Amino acid sequence: MSAGGLHDLQTVALTVNGSERTVAVPAHRTLLDALRDEMGLTGSKTCCAEGECGACTVLLDGRAVNACLVLCAEADGHEVTTVEGLSERGLTDLQEEFLNAGAVQCGFCIPGQVVSAEYLLRGNPSPSEEQIREALSGNLCRCAGYQRIVRAVQATAARRRGDRG
Numbered sequence: 001m002s003a004g005g006l007h008d009l010q011t012v013a014l015t016v017n018g019s020e021r022t023v024a025v026p027a028h029r030t031l032l033d034a035l036r037d038e039m040g041l042t043g044s045k046t047c048c049a050e051g052e053c054g055a056c057t058v059l060l061d062g063r064a065v066n067a068c069l070v071l072c073a074e075a076d077g078h079e080v081t082t083v084e085g086l087s088e089r090g091l092t093d094l095q096e097e098f099l100n101a102g103a104v105q106c107g108f109c110i111p112g113q114v115v116s117a118e119y120l121l122r123g124n125p126s127p128s129e130e131q132i133r134e135a136l137s138g139n140l141c142r143c144a145g146y147q148r149i150v151r152a153v154q155a156t157a158a159r160r161r162g163d164r165g
């Protein structure tokens, strides 16, 4: 064991998608890596690993965060929801509207887009196009499917409001 303790394991207890989980991780392990590598939740994607792309977006105590910028230890005692947690009972209405809008191209950014959009819609059931674009501005899509992604979020908002059958 190293004298500096960099590789010493810390025990972290957190709630992930409604289940209590305990993991032993080095102090520098990110929440993203712990979710993917320790818990097998690979829906959250690793891309830039520096907070620029949003592919790793999860909800931490209900707030959208970049999991690559959060240490696993910082999530101790907190509640994490990943894209898997949002869709435990099958595709959500939001995910269905992403498909309906043809917003899914390579798909790499989509889990992060879905989590960010869900966070937006929970706080704002009737977002304007500008608000949708702002809410998703931290989620980059290399396939540049932004217009279709916006349409998918608008369609979900309308569906939740009961504007259409």
Ligand code: FES
Pocket (backbone or CB within 6 Å): 045, 046, 047, 048, 049, 050, 051, 052, 053, 054, 055, 056, 057, 066, 067, 068, 069
């Ligand atoms: S992988 Fe976290 S923001 Fe890019």
Ligand code: FES
Pocket (backbone or CB within 6 Å): 103, 104, 105, 106, 107, 108, 109, 110, 140, 141, 142, 143, 144, 145
């Ligand atoms: S669908 Fe390919 S990066 Fe967004």
